[in-house]
Amino acid sequence: MRKTLTKYLVLVLLLLAVILLFQRIQWIPSFGDWFKSKPVEIENTAIVIKEINALAQLITVTAYNEVVIEEVIKGGSLFNNPIVPTLLNVPDLKYANKKLVLVGKGKVLAGIDLAKLTDKDIFVNRDSVSMKLPKATILQVIINPSDYDTFEETGSWTDAEARVVKLKLRDKLIITVLRQNILQKAAAKAKLLMENFLTASGFKKVTVIITPNEL
Amino acid sequence: MYFKKYSPVLLLCMLCMGCNKKEKQLQQVMALQQMNDLATVEYVVTKIIKANDNKTWYKIGDRKILMSCKATLTAGIDLSAIKPEQVNIDGRHITLTLPHSKMISVNIKPEDITEAYEAVDVLRQSFTSEERNGLAIQAEQQINASIGELGILQTAETNAALFVNNFLHRLGYETIKINFDNLATPKN
Incomplete structure (x- = not known):
């Protein structure tokens, strides 16, 4: 019984370690990122020169x-x-x-x-x-x-x-x-x-x- | 026994969760700095700030904003870069080598950023002052990135040559020749 429990515990820990490792090397997003607001980015609009003053x-x-x-x-x-x-x-x-x-x-x-x-x-x-x-x-x-x-x-x-x-x-x-x-x-x-x-x-x-x- | 067997796994977990905070470098500036810049041109540019906040999957409804932004860019030359050997005088004739132009400032005044339109759905909050400022920062970065394409540095050199020419003419010089330092490259 104890052996089985330990086996599962190790499996969970291993899985966790793999997930964390993948997150660290950015293969999968971190847990925090799933619920993080995406930044609002502005469009790259044209820059218009209105005046040139000496x-x-x-x-x-x-x-x-x-x-x-x-x-x-x-x-x-x-x-x-x-x-x-x-x-x-x-x-x-x-x-x-x-x-x-x-x-x-x-x-x-x-x-x-x-x-x-x-x-x-x-x-x-x-x-x-x-x-x-x-x-x-x-x-x-x-x-x-x-x-x-x-x-x-x-x-x-x-x-x-x-x-x-x-x-x-x-x-x-x-x-x-x-x-x-x-x-x-x-x-x-x-x-x-x-x-x-x-x-x-x-x-x-x-x-x-x-x-x-x-x- | 079990701990010993699976200690590498635990160690890996701990390593993965280890923090990687980087300490920010403190910015140090002098309160007062002496300068020797001759500003010779000012470009007034405008830009429309267009943003749509609809990329977060769990936020229901859209919110979009349109702002107009005006920036004043100033460029000129550094007079301290003129060395005595770059001035050649022969009676009423003078030959002067000026340094290449550089950007002096990018100024986006608070009154030059105005909100033109904002649409916010019922389930969303309107843009805060900080968020609007964040969008203006992005516009500022885009303006800074496009300085090289505006041709301001070339105009600054033309105006600098014209100003120095007129100034030396007032001082009594008849033949004035102005060159730009070929060794130095223009800096943004």
Whole structure:
């Protein structure tokens, strides 16, 4: 009796080992995969070029940062008219609150827009050059879809509602990097870069001034 | 006795069930990085995000979504790659060798991703914000993969040559010759 039982036990174990081995070498799907949701994949649609714009932006500093934003939308009343609960003598029932917590890893590019440079900003006299560069600005704020991490999401968030949260997160990122004096650093670096470029272009006396940023 | 006899079987089972978790490498970035890039071109591209969630066998009913996505791609040249020996000055004549162009950024702003259509069957839940973002990530990957076919790097070089030419002309140079570094290859 004991021998038969052991035989069956070994057979079951062997079968299990074979199944697990086949799953490991991916000949058969794992048990978990049978009830796993298939990922939603997008179709490979065409990419259409809408605009081509010429730029002349001197990017001198990139600031990386990670910011968190929490947004709660309080659930409204189940009744359209606030008098209804009083009239029916029932409590004012409300929908559940919606909460979205996002973590965003973004980067901010700062520098100078050289397209704003006019003829009167450049003064050349033999081997001397004097240049007044426009003020340093934030040129790009980049938080792409892959840079967001949804930490918590409760309730049904519409596309427009979620977008508002992402825009708030972007504003928070800008405020954070501005505290790191990114514009001052970008201006200083642009000045140095332009001085080096003008020196390399054959000028002996180089003067570069940058329009200061308003505080 | 039995344990000893069948211990290889047990060992095989244990090996098969053994975990194979890989530790993720920590991403390290500097908070502030100095750059020397001259962005010379911006491409604005659009893409339709089309997805249908009907591939899971036990989920009854369909749900599909259509979103539009706009991305801004920026390319330019790295000015720090210009070495003194790449500038040749002879009076009012200058010959300058610029580095090849490179991609500077791909920017998909939140306001540039909008849902155009969503159809969800009664037994299904509508797309969550995280799921919609997941679809946008796939679109971002497809845009990144197609950068080479858009011709942005060539346009960036043309614009860079034009800008530097105009700039040097303003500085008083009469003959300006701009080449691109043949040794370096364009990088995406």
